[in-house]
Amino acid sequence: MSYNLLKGKRGIIFGALNESSIAWKVAERAAAEGAEIVLTNTAVAMRMGEIERLAEACNAPVIAADATNIEELEALIDKSLEHFGGKIDFVLHSVGMSPNVRKSIPYQQLNYTFFDKTLDISALSFHKIMQVLYNKQAMNEWGSIVALSYLAAQRTFVGYGDMADAKALLESVARSFGAIFGKEYKVRVNTISQSPTPTTAGMGVAGMSEMLNFAEAMSPLGNATAEECADYCITLFSDLTRKVTMQNLYHDGGFSSIGLSEEAFNLLSK
Numbered sequence: 001m002s003y004n005l006l007k008g009k010r011g012i013i014f015g016a017l018n019e020s021s022i023a024w025k026v027a028e029r030a031a032a033e034g035a036e037i038v039l040t041n042t043a044v045a046m047r048m049g050e051i052e053r054l055a056e057a058c059n060a061p062v063i064a065a066d067a068t069n070i071e072e073l074e075a076l077i078d079k080s081l082e083h084f085g086g087k088i089d090f091v092l093h094s095v096g097m098s099p100n101v102r103k104s105i106p107y108q109q110l111n112y113t114f115f116d117k118t119l120d121i122s123a124l125s126f127h128k129i130m131q132v133l134y135n136k137q138a139m140n141e142w143g144s145i146v147a148l149s150y151l152a153a154q155r156t157f158v159g160y161g162d163m164a165d166a167k168a169l170l171e172s173v174a175r176s177f178g179a180i181f182g183k184e185y186k187v188r189v190n191t192i193s194q195s196p197t198p199t200t201a202g203m204g205v206a207g208m209s210e211m212l213n214f215a216e217a218m219s220p221l222g223n224a225t226a227e228e229c230a231d232y233c234i235t236l237f238s239d240l241t242r243k244v245t246m247q248n249l250y251h252d253g254g255f256s257s258i259g260l261s262e263e264a265f266n267l268l269s270k
């Protein structure tokens with residue numbers, strides 16, 4: 001069902017790799033709600049993934065940019081402004097990667113070169129994107145910027161490693177930049193803390209299948225799917241949430257407020 005919530009709005013969506021990506025679902029939903037979008041990912045991901053298919057379905061250009069590279073981000077924003085013929089209303093940061101997690105390096109033995117990469121790709125990239133948008137005065141008033149986070153920013157989860165630190169930093173960057181962007185340009189900045197979701201990045205975390213089952217058993221409403229996350233993103237890009245900013249918003253079926261559910265208790269007592 002479409003409500004035309006984003007009619008006349010223009011946005012950039014980072015991180016659609018394949019059909020299971022959360023960003024893929026957000027792009028489809030944003031287009032269905034009447035938005036004009038630009039898709040972006042790294043050149044390598046664009047070669048590996050299927051983003052051209054999404055671009056065709058959403059009638060959107062794809063512009064390559066490494067979200068850790070300021071020059072590439074500047075070129076992306078310039079090209080997007082030119083394509084739209086005006087400023088930007090919303091941005092989705094759906095970017096994350098940890099070489100330590102990928103290589104199953106335990107947290108107490110972190111490789112620090114990899115750790116730098118984790119923080120740069122998964123958290124500092126959010127600052128870099130916002131710095132470029134800010135310096136170019138590229139956002140429209142009452143625009144909305146959203147990044148995707150996970151509860152490991154607040155609580156430890158086995159296997160999540162240094163991504164937990166990256167998510168804590170990501171949420172902090174949203175608050176710090178949100179204060180500046182709100183005051184000066186009336187732009188809001190939030191993070192959505194999403195349920196575990198079976199995507200390429202998600203399934204790269206050791207024990208993800210068990211985590212999905214555990215979270216499903218713990219959450220009163222069940223795990224939030226990628227499609228449901230997309231729905232929530234749309235509300236945050238729409239004019240219906242104009243005074244929501246600097247928040248980390250849980251979208252997890254209630255998982256973050258549960259101590260122990262009956263279903264999880266039954267799983268453990270088997």
Ligand SMILES: NC(=O)c1ccc[n+]([C@@H]2O[C@H](COP(=O)([O-])OP(=O)(O)OC[C@H]3O[C@@H](n4cnc5c(N)ncnc54)[C@H](O)[C@@H]3O)[C@@H](O)[C@H]2O)c1
Binds near residue numbers: 196
């Ligand atoms: N899947 C989950 O369980 C889950 C839960 C909560 C939050 N999240 C977050 O959602 C976001 C999207 O992940 P996803 O689960 O859809 O997986 P995904 O693998 O589909 O998306 C991750 C994306 O990050 C992109 N990326 C990596 N390095 C990049 C760089 N240097 N520059 C630009 N893009 C880069 C990848 O190409 C990919 O498109 C991530 O921030 C992830 O941490 C995921």
